[in-house]
Amino acid sequence: MPKFDAAGLLSAVVQHAETGEVLMVAFMDEEALQATLDSGEAHFHSRSRGKLWKKGESSGHVLAVQEILVDCDQDALVLKALPAGPTCHTGARSCFYRRVDGKGLALLGDSE
């Protein structure tokens, strides 16, 4: 089974089950992983609030988890999921809507 770090956490990457787009990255503790396995919807551990957080609990934009992959050293997960709406709280489809370059941040598409 997955291994949690000294803070009781592991990294969880949410990837769109159909398009492969990375939608968000968050942390899970054992409670969040169990809630995800039990419900089929992604739950995380909020480090800032120090508690269980169901993605979409207020927005309704839940993530229906299709498959969970674990890495070689068992401290990171990939959740393949189907999102019920935009994943980012900004309304963007993915939280990764900006690009880093040597000079700073650019919105995706600005330099394309």
Place this chain on the structure above:
Amino acid sequence: MPKFDAAGLLSAVVQHAETGEVLMVAFMDEEALQATLDSGEAHFHSRSRGKLWKKGESSGHVLAVQEILVDCDQDALVLKALPAGPTCHTGARSCFYRRVDGKGLALLGDSE
């Protein structure tokens, strides 16, 4: 620019630039991000060894970074990269070669 947490780290997800497969997840500190930006090859911070780690420094299986995306709260990165060989130290193409189910771990493909 990206924000590092209390431990000086952020999460970095490596995604194959062509296939979209998630290859690995690791942590970066400011030194690792700068080394990645400067060299174009992925560098991370090893939490266990407490130092900069160039992916592929011994195996030769470096990751040529094509693009770096940052998330809404600027504490996670997606590195779109082209790998020079298997990314996982086990020889697997991706570190995510096993699936979690309610009962434990399964190798990908075993239950397909």
